[in-house]
Amino acid sequence: MKRVLIKSSRFNYPVYIGRSIINRTPAILSGLNLSERVFVLTDKKVDRLYGEEIKNVLNSYAKENFIYSLSAGEKTKSLNTAEKIFNLLLKQKFGRDTLLLTIGGGTIGDIGGFVASTYMRGVQLVHIPTTILAAVDSSIGGKTGVNFLQRKNLIGTFYQPKAVIIDTSYFNTLDYNNRVSGFGEVIKYAYLSSDTFYNLLYSNFDALLKLNSPYFNKVIEECISIKAAVVSQDEFETSGIRKILNFGHTFAHAFESYSNYRIDHGRAVLAGIIRALFLSYRLNLINQTQLEYYLKLPTLIKSIKIMNEFNRKDSIGFNNKLLEIMYSDKKSMKGQLSFVLIAGIGKILIDVKADKRDIFYALNKCKEFLG
C-alpha cells in the first residue's frame, strides 16, 4: 500500500493507494482517531456492487453505520439533494461527531464533501473514490460543490478530507466509457509531469486502459503525487499555481455545457486538451514537432472524435456558441478569455490571453485534424 501526504493549512492528510485495501479501512480510520458514528454516502450502482462488502468492513469499526445511496450523475449535485441529506442526518440523529464517508465517483465525492463542510459547520470527511477520475482528481484537494442554475460547481467550498482510501480493485467494474473518462484526467497529468511519464503512458496505453498493465498503480500514484504537490502549494487557488490543473478545461467546460452535460467530464477534458494544444501552437508557445508529439497521446483514444459530431454541419455557429459559453464561464467573469496552455511538458502557462481569431483557429484546426 502506497501513502501520499497532502498538506493543508489546518492539517495534513494521507491518501492510501493499493489493491484490495478496503479491508484496511477500520485500521486507517482508528489510526486517525476518527469518529465511530459513520454516515456513508454512496451511489446506487456502487451500493449494488460493493455495499455488502463495505457494510461488513465497517461493522468492525463503526458504533453506528448508516448507508444512503443516491443516483450518480450531475443532477444529483444539487442544493435539493444536499437538503435531503441534511434532513436524513438530522432524522438519524447524526451530530457534530459524524464521520461522513463518501464511496463513489466524483459526483458523490463533490456533494458529500459539500454536505460534510456545511452540516453543523463541518463534520469529518473521508473519501473512498471508486472511479479513476475521482481517484486521481476529485477526491484530492478539497474542492466540493453543487451545480446551480445550470452552472457547474457554482456553489461550493474548500474542505479537506481526513483521509482518502483508494482500492484500485474497485476500478475493475468500470465500463469502457468511464475508464476513458478517467484517463482524460490521467492524460492531463502527463503534460504537467515529465517526458518519462508521458512516454510511459504512451507506450503502455492499451494495457493501462484495459486495467491489466503492471504500471497501473504506479500511474495512479504519479497523478496523485502531482495533484498533491500542486494543491499543497495553493490550497485555496489564490496564488494561481493550482490553475495548471485546468489544462484543457476552458474548452472542456464549454463542451460539457454545450452538450448539456451529456459528455463525461474526462472525455470533455481530452477534447479540450487537443484544442488547447492547437491554441498553444497558434500562439507560438510550442512548435510543429512538439504539437505533433503532444497530440499522439490523447488521440490514442479513437472515440475522442465524438467531439467533432457537434460542429459537423455548422462550424461558425458552433464556434460562436462555444465562445459565448466560455465568456459566461465563472472563470472569465472579468470579460477576458484566458487559457491554461503549454510551452513544453512540465511547462504549463496560466492566464494566457487569446482572442476570437486564435480560438477559432484552434477549433477549426482541430476539426480538420480529427476529420
Ligand SMILES: NC(=O)c1ccc[n+]([C@@H]2O[C@H](COP(=O)([O-])OP(=O)(O)OC[C@H]3O[C@@H](n4cnc5c(N)ncnc54)[C@H](O)[C@@H]3O)[C@@H](O)[C@H]2O)c1
Ligand atoms: N472536486 C473536484 O476537484 C473535481 C475534479 C474533477 C471532477 N469533479 C467532478 O467529478 C464528477 C465526475 O466524476 P465521475 O466521472 O467519477 O462521475 P460519477 O460519480 O457520476 O460516476 C460515473 C459512473 O460510474 C459509476 N461507478 C462509480 N464507481 C464505479 C465502480 N467502481 N464500478 C462501476 N461503476 C462505477 C457511477 O455509478 C456512475 O454511473 C463531476 O461532477 C465533476 O464536476 C470534481
